[in-house]
Amino acid sequence: ALFAGACGSDDSDDQSAQEPAATATEDGGGEPQGDTGPVSEFFVQEDYDTQLAQRDIEPEGDPATPWLQMIEPEMADTSEYKAKNASGWNLCFSNAAVDNPWRQVGWNTMQHEVKLHKEIANFKAVDAEASDDKQISDIEELANGNCDALIVSPNTTKTLTPAVEAACEKVPVIVFDRGVDTDCPVTFVHPIGGYAFGVDGAEFLKENVDSGGKILALRILPGVDVLETRWSGAKVQFDDSDLNVVGVEFTDGDAAKTKSIVSDYLQREGQIDGVWMDAGATAVAAMEAFEDNGVDIPPFVGEDQNDFLTKWQEDGLNAIAPTYSNYQWRTAVLAAVKILKGEEVPKEWVLPQPAITQDTLADYVDPNMPPLHYALCGCEDMPGYPQDWGGK
C-alpha cells in the first residue's frame, strides 16, 4: 500500500474508539468511569470466557518445549493424509507477509524448523505481500500444484475463508496465527488468543494504577481479528474497572506517530497513569514520549519484543509483556510433519501464551539479541542460534 500512508497522519479511529476520548475530555477525567463505547462487533462472549479459563489450565506436554504443548486438545485422526512415501515431501506455505519484526522472527524460525526435518524434500513458500487477492491466487496456485501439505497464515480471516475451503478439497491444510471461518483445515495452530492477551494487560493496569487513573490505549489498526479481540478483551476489563480510559488511538505501528500521539495526550491530559497497547512494536517509542516530556514512565503494557524488555529491565519500570507466542511458526511445521506421518493432531492446537512479568522478566530478556527480536521465538535450541536471528 504505497499510498495508504500517503494520507497524512491517519489515526484511523472508528467512531466507537473515538467517543471515549471525547466524553472523557468533557467530564475532565477525575471521577472513575471507564466507558469505552459500544462493544466491538468482534467480541464473542464464549470465546472470551474459554480463553480466560485456558490461561489457568496447565498445558499438556513438556514445558521445555512449549511449542509442542497443547491446551485441552481434542485429538483428531489424520491417517487419511498420511503421505505415501516416508520422505521426499513437498511442503507448501502461503504467507500473508513478512512485513513486521514479529513475522520476520517467526518466518526465520520456521525455515530453521523445516531444515530439521529430512522428510521435507522441498519447502515452497509464497509471500502475499499483505494483499488478500494475491494470497487467494497464491493458495489456488499452491493447492493446484504438487503440495503434500499446505500451511496457511491468512492475511484476513473473513476474506481468505473461501480460498482455504477450496484448498481443503485438494490438500491437508494447516492454518496458524489468524484463523479462517471454517473448520475444514486439519488443524488450526494458535496461542490462547487475543482476549487473553488483552486481559493480561488490562488486569495488570487495574492492579497497578490507582482508581480514576488515566489510561491511554494504543492500537495498531482496526479490522484485524487477532488485534480486535485483544482490544475488546481489554475493553471488557476497563469497562468494569474504575480506570478512566482517556483515549483509544491507532498508531499504524508507526513509531513516530505513536510518539506524537502520546505527547499530544500528555499535553492534553496533563498526565497519563497507564498505557495499554495491543502490540509491543512501538512500546519503546511510546515510553520515550514520556521521557522527552520529562515525565516518569507509568505502568506499561508492552510485548515480548527485546527492546521493550531491555528498557524495562534497565530502567526498572513497572510493566508487563503479554505475548502472542512467536513459536507457533515452529508448531505449524511440526503439525504438518505429524499429519504427513499420519500421527494425530489436535483439531485446534492451542499453544500456551505466558505473560512476562517482573518475576519472569530475567528469563526472557537477552541483551545479546537485537532490539526487534521476540523472546518467545522458541528458537534458542536451534542450530544457527543466535547469529541467524541477528544475535551476538
Place this chain on the structure above:
Amino acid sequence: MAPLLAMKDIRKSFLGVEVLHGVSLECEAGEIHAVMGENGAGKSTLMKVLAGVYSPDGGTIELEGEQVSFSHPVQAQGAGVAIIFQEFNLLPDRTVAENVFVNREPTKRGLVDIRSMEQHTRELLEEVGVTHFGPRTLVRHLSTAQQQIVEIVKALSLDAKLLVLDEPTAALAEHEVEVLFALLRRLRERGLGMVYISHRLREIFTICDKITVLKDGELVGTVPTEGTDTNTLISMMVGRELDGYFPPRGTAEELGDVRLRATGIETSMLTGVDIEVRAGEIVGLAGLQGSGRTELARALFGADPISAGTIEVDGKKRGRGPRAGIGSGMGFITEDRKLEGLTLAQPIRDNVLLAVRSLGRSQRKRLPNTVSVQELARSVELKARSLEQEARFLSGGNQQKVVLAKWLATQPGVLIFDEPTRGVDVGAKAGIHDLMRGLARDGVAILMISSEMPELIGLADRILVMRNGELAGELPAGAAETEIMKLAAAEDHELEAA
C-alpha cells in the same frame, strides 16, 4: 445579388495596439481573391477575425447578404467558411484521416465509420493527387508540404463555400505549387470563393482574379488582376516613404574586421550557406516564410547542430551549443519571444540577468562591472512599473526590450536579430532601430532577419536574400523592394533562364 463575403471596416487591436483600422473586403463566389501586404500588415488577423478566432472590435461580416458573427472557428465552418491558418493546426500523433475529420467523425449506427472516413479521405487525397501517403499515415511523419496538403484536404472535406488560404505555398516547392493551383482552379469551377494570401507576386498573377492590398492595417485598395502589373502592385504595398526615419547608416571607416564568419553551413534545412558579418555593420537577411532564415540563425548561434561547415567568432572557431556561442560573445534575439525569449513568470530583473548568470566564471571575466540592471533597462528605454514586475505583464514592445537587455548584459560582439520588431508598434520600432545602429557603432556585428521590407531596406548595410535554405544573392544597402522580392520569390527555372 449580394457577394459571397462582405467584410465592412473591420477594426481589431491587441493590447491597445490597433492592427486593423477599419478594413473592408469583398469576395464573390467562383473567384480567387488575393490579399497582399507586408508582414504585419494585418492579413492573418483579418482572416482570423473572419474565421471567428478573434472577435472584431468593430465592423460587420456578411455571408451571401446574411450578417454573421462567429465566436468560434467551428461556427465559421458551419457557415461554410474554411480557413487554413498560417501556423499549422494538426495533431501530429493522429492519422491523416483523423485529422481531416476531427470532431466531425462520420458515424454509422452511432459508431465512427472509419471505413468511410478513410475512404473519403483517400478520395480527397487522390483528388489533390497525393499518392505517397494515405489516410492512415501519422501526420508527424509528413513533411511541412505534405501537412499543408492535409490542411487543404481538411478544408475541402468541409465542402466550404468560402476557402481562406493564408500563405499556403510558403513551404511548398514549385511543382507542389502547380498541383495546388490546379486544385484551386478546379474548386473555382465548382463556384467556391477563395481568399488567397501570399507574398509571391508571380503566384498572385497566375491564379488570382482580384487583389486587395493592405498596409499597416489600412485598406489600400482592391484591383482586378488584368491591367495591373508587378510595379503598380508593389508600389501599392510599399508606396510610402519608408516608415519615415531610419538612423543614418554606418560609414565605410566604421566597418571593422570580420567578427562572424560562417562557411558551408549544412543542416536538415540549409545547404552550403557562407556568411560574413563585420564589426559595425548590420547585415539584413531577407526571404519568404520557410526560406530558412530562422534555421540559419539558430545554426549560427548554436541552438541547432550543424552537419557541416565552420563558424568563427572574432577569428576563433566556436564550440557547440548556445553556451559556447554566448561565451564567444554571441547573442540571439529569437523570432518568438514568448516561446524562446522570456521566462514570463519571472521578474524583469531575472530575465535580464539570465544569460549573464549562466556564464562560466572565466567567461564572465570580460564583463566590466559598471552596468546595472537599471542602466540596461534605461539604455533600451524599457517602460515598466518596476524591475520586479513579471515579464508577462509587459507589452510586446517592452518584452522585446527585456530580451534585448538580456543580451546587452553579456556585452556581445555578435548579435542575431530574428524579426526584431515583430508585434512591436511603430513608435517602439524606431527605438529598437536606433538601438541596433548604436550597437553597430560600438563595434557589434549584427545579423538581422526581417520580413518587413522597410526595415531591411532602411536599416541594413547590405541585404542577403535566402530561398529554400540557400543564399539566393546579396543586394547593396537601400536596394529596391522589387529586387529583393524577385530574388526571394524567384522560381528555379526563372534563375536558369537568367
Place this chain on the structure above:
Amino acid sequence: MSVSEPTKAAGTGGGDAPATPRRRSAWDDRKEAITNSPATPVYAALLGVFIIAWIVVTIDGGTFLTVSNIVNMLQRSVALGIVSAGQTVAILAGSLDLSVAFLISLSSLVTAEVMDGSDANIVPAVLAVLALGVVVGLGNGLIITKLRVNAFIATLGTALILQGLIQNRYDGPAGSIGEGFEQLGYTRFGIIPASVFLLVAVVALVYFLLRWTRFGFRLYAVGGDEEVSRLSGVRTHRVIIAAHVVCSVCAAITGLFLASRLGAGTPTVGTDGGYDLESIAAVVLGGTALAGGRGGVLGTIGGVFILAVLDNTFNQLEVNAFLKDVVRGVIIIAAVAVYARRSERRA
C-alpha cells in the same frame, strides 16, 4: 507529383515514403497502422519476458508452460487489468487518476453491503457500485476542468476524501456476497476462470470506446493537443470529464470483482494491491505516453501481462517479495526509457 520529396524548407518528414512513386494499397495502410501502433513493442517485450521466464523457470525445475500456470497468470491479471484499462483512458486524455485504489476498496465494501449475502441483490449492488464510479469520476473530472486543479493534486485529494469516508465507516471486512456472485471470482468455464471473461469484456469495451466511438477519437485529440482540439471545435472539458468517468467506473468494476473474490468488502483491498501506482505503471509499461494522446488499451494489457509473468516467475523461483519490487522498478524505468528513445527517433 511526389509530395513526399522533402523540400528544403520542409526539412524532416517524408523520409519513410517509398522512393519510387507507386499507388499505395490498403495493405500499406495496414502495415503502417501496425508499425505506428505503440502496442507493437510492448508485445515484443512481453514475448521476450515470457520466453526468458519460461527458460529460467524450467531450468529451476519448475513448470511454466502448463495450462494451469498460464490460467493462474491470467487470473492474477484480472484486477490490475481492469483498473489499468480505465487508467489508460484517463492518461490518454492527458490526465491521470490516483484515487482508484480507494475507490476500489469502497466499491468492494458497497458491493458486499448492498448484496448482504443474497444473490437477489446482485442487480442493485452492481448498479450502486457503477453509480458510485460515475459520481467519483464526475467529481475528478469537474475538479480538474472547472476548478483547473492539476490532475495529480485533484485525484490525490479525492483519494484522501475517499479514504476518510472509508475509514470513518468501516474498521474491517464488511458485508458479504451471495453464493452465486462468488462464482464470478471462483468458477471456471472449462479451464478459463469466469473473471478472465470479465477482464476480456472490460478491455473489449474500452478498446471499442477508443477505437469506434467519437469519444475515443476526441479523447486522443484532446490528449494530443488540447488547444488544437479546441480550435477544431472539440468540447475538451466534456472529453476529460468523460475520460475520468470511464476510469472510475473501471475501478468500481474492479471493486465488484474483488468483492466476489474475497467474499466480502474490505477497506484495504485497493491500497494493499497498490492499484493506484501499479495501474499507472502498467499503462506506461504498455507504451502509453504519460503526457497523453498516444497509446492504447491493448498496450496496457500487454503491460499488465508482463507484470503478471514477472510475478508468476518470481513466485515459482520463490524470489523474495522485496527483490521483486526492485526488478519491477528497474523494468518500468527501462521500458519507458526505451519508448522515449523510440519516439524521439521517429519524431
Place this chain on the structure above:
Amino acid sequence: MSATTPDAFETPVTSRSERVRKALVGTAPIFIVLFILLALIAIENPNFLEPPGFLAFLKRAAPLAILAAGQYFVIVSGEFDLSVGSIVTVVVVVAARLIDDDPSKTWPIIALLLAIGATVGVTNGLITTRLKVPSFITTLGMLLILSGAVFWWTGGAPRGALPDNFREIGRLGIQDFPVLEQLPWSVVILLVIGIGAILLMRASFGRRLMAVGDNESAARLSGVKVENMRTIAFVLSGLSAAVAGILLGGFAGVSAQVGQGLEFQAITAVVLGGVVLGGGRGTVLAAMAGALTLEALFTLLNLYGVSGALEDTVQGIIIIAAVAFASYRLRGAR
C-alpha cells in the same frame, strides 16, 4: 561587488525592498492560514504558547518541512520527486543495521546516509534528463527499487538499533537554552536548511532554476545548462530526504513505516504553499510554510479529537481548495 558575479548587475536597496514586498505578497495566503491554525491550536491547548509546547510542534514538523524544501527545488524546476519517502525509509533502516547500537559508527554512517541521498538524487536526475523518462515514472520506479532493496537486504523488517548519540539529533537539543529551556537540534537544522534554501533561491542558481521551470527553451537559449540544473534539484531533494530520515530515525527510532507516504505529504505541502506544479512559480519559504500548515492541521484535528478518518477527508478538501484558489489567482492575474 566584483565583475565576475552577476551581482554586478544587482541594484540598490529601493527595489530590494520591492522584492521583499513581493515575496511577502506571494507567500501571504499560506502564512495567514498557518497563523489561524496555530491560533486555534493555542486556544485548545494554552501551553502551546509556551516555548516548549511550540518547539515540540516545530520539532515534529521539522522533517516534513525539510522534505518540502527539497521537493520544492524539484517541483519549481518542473519535475516531480516521488522517491523521497522511500529514501527516508532507506536512511533509517540502513542506519539501524550498519550502526547497530555502536555510537562510534554514528558519524561515519551519517556521512554515508547523506551520500546515499545524493546518489539517489543524481540517478533520478540523470534518468529524467538524459534518458528522457518522465520524472513521475523515474521516481516512482526509484521508490519501488529503494523500498524493495532495503527490505530485501534486511529480510522484511528493520534490524539493529540506533545508538543514543544518533537518536539525540532528532530527539534532544541544546539543553537549558535561555528562555526556551531546550532548543531541539531538529529545529536548529530546520532553520539552517530553511535559510540556506532561501538564500540559494535568491542567488544566481535559484533564479536559473526558476527560469528552467518557467521556460525551458528560453533558459537553454540563454546558456543555462537545463539538464544539470534539474539534476542538481533532484540531488538537493535527495539530500533533504536523507536529513529528514536522520531526524525521523532520531525522533522515534527504527520503524519500517517511517517513510511511508511522505512523498505525497511533501508534494501536498509544497502545493499548499502555492507552488505551481509544472514549475517556475512559488517560493521555498511558502513551501516550508505549507509543511508547517499541514502539520498544524493534523495537530489541531487531533486536539479536536476529530476522527482521524475524517481528518483525511478534511485534508483532501483543503488541498483541492488550495490549488483551485492558486490557479484562480493565476488566471485572475492574466
